[in-house]
Amino acid sequence: MGLYLRKGFRAGPLRLNLSKSGLGISGGITGARVGIGPRGAYVHGGRHGLYYRQYAASGRAKASSAADTEGCASALLALAGIVAGLFLLLALAALHPAILVVVAVAAIGVVMARWAVLAYRRKRLGAYKAALDRTFVTAQSPPSSSALAQVAHQQQCLPKGRGADKKAEDIEANVYEALLDRILDDGFITRNEAALIAAAEQILRLSPEARLQTKKEIFMAAYLEAVEDREITREELKKLRNLKAGLGIPNAEVRREIAIVREIIEAQNLRLPLTPIPRDKLPVPIQKSEDAFYQCRAQVLSRRKSRDSSSGYEHTVRREGTLILTNKRVFVAGNGTTTIWYRDITDVEVDLDEGFVEIAKRLSGRPTVLKTESPIYMGRCIELVMNA
Numbered sequence: 512m513g514l515y516l517r518k519g520f521r522a523g524p525l526r527l528n529l530s531k532s533g534l535g536i537s538g539g540i541t542g543a544r545v546g547i548g549p550r551g552a553y554v555h556g557g558r559h560g561l562y563y564r565q566y567a568a569s570g571r572a573k574a575s576s577a578a579d580t581e582g583c584a585s586a587l588l589a590l591a592g593i594v595a596g597l598f599l600l601l602a603l604a605a606l607h608p609a610i611l612v613v614v615a616v617a618a619i620g621v622v623m624a625r626w627a628v629l630a631y632r633r634k635r636l637g638a639y640k641a642a643l644d645r646t647f648v649t650a651q652s653p654p655s656s657s658a659l660a661q662v663a664h665q666q667q668c669l670p671k672g673r674g675a676d677k678k679a680e681d682i683e684a685n686v687y688e689a690l691l692d693r694i695l696d697d698g699f700i701t702r703n704e705a706a707l708i709a710a711a712e713q714i715l716r717l718s719p720e721a722r723l724q725t726k727k728e729i730f731m732a733a734y735l736e737a738v739e740d741r742e743i744t745r746e747e748l749k750k751l752r753n754l755k756a757g758l759g760i761p762n763a764e765v766r767r768e769i770a771i772v773r774e775i776i777e778a779q780n781l782r783l784p785l786t787p788i789p790r791d792k793l794p795v796p797i798q799k800s801e802d803a804f805y806q807c808r809a810q811v812l813s814r815r816k817s818r819d820s821s822s823g824y825e826h827t828v829r830r831e832g833t834l835i836l837t838n839k840r841v842f843v844a845g846n847g848t849t850t851i852w853y854r855d856i857t858d859v860e861v862d863l864d865e866g867f868v869e870i871a872k873r874l875s876g877r878p879t880v881l882k883t884e885s886p887i888y889m890g891r892c893i894e895l896v897m898n899a
Contacts, residue, residue, distance in 0.1 A: 632670040636678055639665050643686045643714075648693060653706040662714055683715040687722070691729060698733070698750055700757025708758070726758040727765070734768050738863070741887070743776050771863060771887065778891035783899055785892070794833050795844045801837040805892045809834035811849045812867070812880040826867075826880065834883060836892050838899075841870070843881070851879055853897050861890045 642662050646654045654662075669679055690711055694704045712722060733754055737747040751772065755765060762769070785804040790796075793803055810831045817825035832845020842850040851870055858871040860878075868886045869878040870893075883889055 632675055632678075635665075635668070635670055636675070636682065639669060639679065640682045640686070643682065646714075647707065647711045648686060648689050650707060652703050653710050659710060659714060666714065666716075680716070683717060684721070687711060687715050687717055688725065691725065695729065699753055705757045705759075723760070723764065726760050729758065730754050730760055730765060731768070734765075734772070738771065738775060741775060742779050743772055748772070748776070774885055774887045778888045781888075781891055781895060783895055785895065793835065795835070797835065797837055798839070801839055803835050803837045804896060805834075805836040805889065807834050807883050807885060807889065808832075809843050810882040811843050812882055814877070814880050826865075826882075834881065834889070836889070836896065838896060841881075841893060849879065853893075856893075856897065859890050859893055861886045863887075 642665050646658055646662050666679075669675060690708065694700060694708065700708075730751070733747075733750055737743055737751060754760075755769075787802040787804060788806060790803075793806065797803055808831075811829045812826040813829045814824045814826050816823060819825070830843055830845050830847060830849055832843050834841065834843045840850055840852045842848055851872065855872045855874060856870055857873055860869045860871070861867070862869065863886075866882055866884070866886050868881045868883065868890050870881070871878045881889075
């Protein structure tokens with residue numbers, strides 16, 4: 512029997528991530544990724560200033576269906592107005608032919624002016640993107656204050672308008688992702704690279720929430736890879752610490768993940784023989800032939816299927832009390848007692864998302880679900896005692 516952690520796993524070149532925000536699958540090589548996440552399918556690639564991310568579908572697109580309907584109605588009204596205008600123009604041209612010539616010249620002038628405005632906008636946005644690439648994406652060291660000032664000046668001189676602002680926003684978001692992709696090629700952030708990220712964040716007009724979300728996704732990918740085999744190596748721990756510090760992620764944002772990593776390290780350092788707990792330290796008596804090795808507060812949960820839950824199940828507390836692990840059984844003593852004998856256990860599964868320990872038994876189709884503050888440590892204790 513092996514302790515199994517349900518959170519994320521890899522299948523060949525693909526990675527399967529399970530979290531409260533949804534199921535995500537991604538795969539690829541350095542510089543190119545294809546994935547499916549809660550926001551839809553996407554393709555992202557980028558190296559040395561050439562990068563892209565394209566979503567095939569998104570929740571925002573679905574949410575804007577009502578706006579799209581209104582846009583269609585506006586377009587139909589505009590088309591009707593154009594048709595009416597043409598009929599009026601033809602009627603006036605029949606009376607005064609010169610009017611048609613004047614209108615044609617004016618229309619050509621409007622089209623040329625519009626083309627010139629769009630060409631100017633493309634040129635300025637292209638120059639801005641090239642400046643961002645040189646300053647951040649392909650740079651090997653943090654930019655000087657004069658280089659940052661030049662980029663800031665170009666940013667202030669960008670064309671204004673909803674369309675231009677949206678294009679500039681997309682360019683800055685892509686530059687930020689490309690910078691992080693390039694820096695994380697080797698999975699480690701140096702001091703120079705951390706300073707480069709900080710400099711980019713001074714210039715790029717990304718919301719703090721968007722920046723933090725991107726950083727947390729990077730940290731979570733490394734975290735899932737580290738915990739999937741229920742062991743944390745020194746290299747994995749060093750990488751997680753480096754990512755957290757280099758990306759400047761606040762402790763509060765990854766407190767739960769850090770606690771889980773520490774618990775896994777504590778659990779993997781457990782070795783036989785375990786030290787028995789003195790009987791006078793136990794809240795309830797145990798058999799004379801038993802030795803207790805672990806105790807903690809715990810809940811015994813009842814589970815039933817539910818369509819409203821993201822996991823497909825709904826849990827309610829059936830019993831709450833003290834969990835005691837002996838050399839013969841696991842039991843929770845509170846308002847009554849729930850006992851699981853080792854001889855009946857076939858598997859132990861730890862759910863990191865919920866903090867559950869699910870114990871499968873030979874004579875029951877339903878597992879016993881326990882909730883504790885240290886599910887990984889408790890699962891490891893059960894594994895060691897059973898193997899002994």
